[in-house]
Amino acid sequence: MSVEPISRESAVDQLERRLQEDILGGRYAVGTLLPPERELAARYGVNRNTLKHAFVRLVQVGLVETRHGVGTRVRDFHRLGSADLLPALVVAYPAWLAEVFEVRQSVGALIAVRAATESSAEDHANLRRQVQAVGAAQSVDDTQLADAEFHRLLAVASRNRVYTLLTNTLLNAYLPLRAALSKPFQDAKVAAARLEPLAEAVCARDTQAAREASEAYMAETERLMTAGLT
Secondary structure (H helix, E strand, O other): OOOOOOOOOOHHHHHHHHHHHHHHOOOOOOOOEOOOHHHHHHHHOOOHHHHHHHHHHHHHOOOEEEEOOOEEEEOOHHHHOOHHHHHHHHHHOOOHHHHHHHHHHHHHHHHHHHHHHHOOHHHHHHHHHHHHHHHHOOOHHHHHHHHHHHHHHHHHHOOOHHHHHHHHHHHHHHHHHHHHHOHHHOOHHHHHHHHHHHHHHHHOOOHHHHHHHHHHHHHHHHHHHHHHHO
16 A cells, blocks of 8 residues: 655654544544554654654544554544544545534524623623724735634633633634635625624623624625535
């Protein structure tokens, strides 16, 4: 089986990504043992120390398990994997993107409602300031990153730390793929205008308006993102 060797630069990151892709793509089936370390390291053109570091990361996200004297086995990631696998799963199985959008829509509405109830005057100032930062962004990528920061601040304003962690998880899945999902952020001022009703509803402590603004924002950005993929 021919596998293109990877470069020395960021070897652990690249190897982790390549192994994820190969496992999720079916090269190494669930329940099977990976090839011995020496063979696997040679196959990917890395040393065994790099391989061990990559394995540690794959164990953390529930993709493999390593047992001394046995080897490294591919786990049932659908049952045992963590949300850290989402970026790789979306790449390997595009149908996952629709499910990510579904969770984004429902969780976003819950966060908006709670933020409208629990947020402080400082949160309101932060949200309004971040809307301005979106509108002032000088590139598509900067606009996307500023928009992502708005949603992180909104989760913080909910005063629910689990919502903050869920938001971080969804953003971690989204950001590596953002170049393919950039259509809503081509115009920074339009992107800011899209966020403003949500920010103002939260600042007004209007829970119904916050829910509706969140749902409208999520639906419109999903429509634009998916249109940009076709």
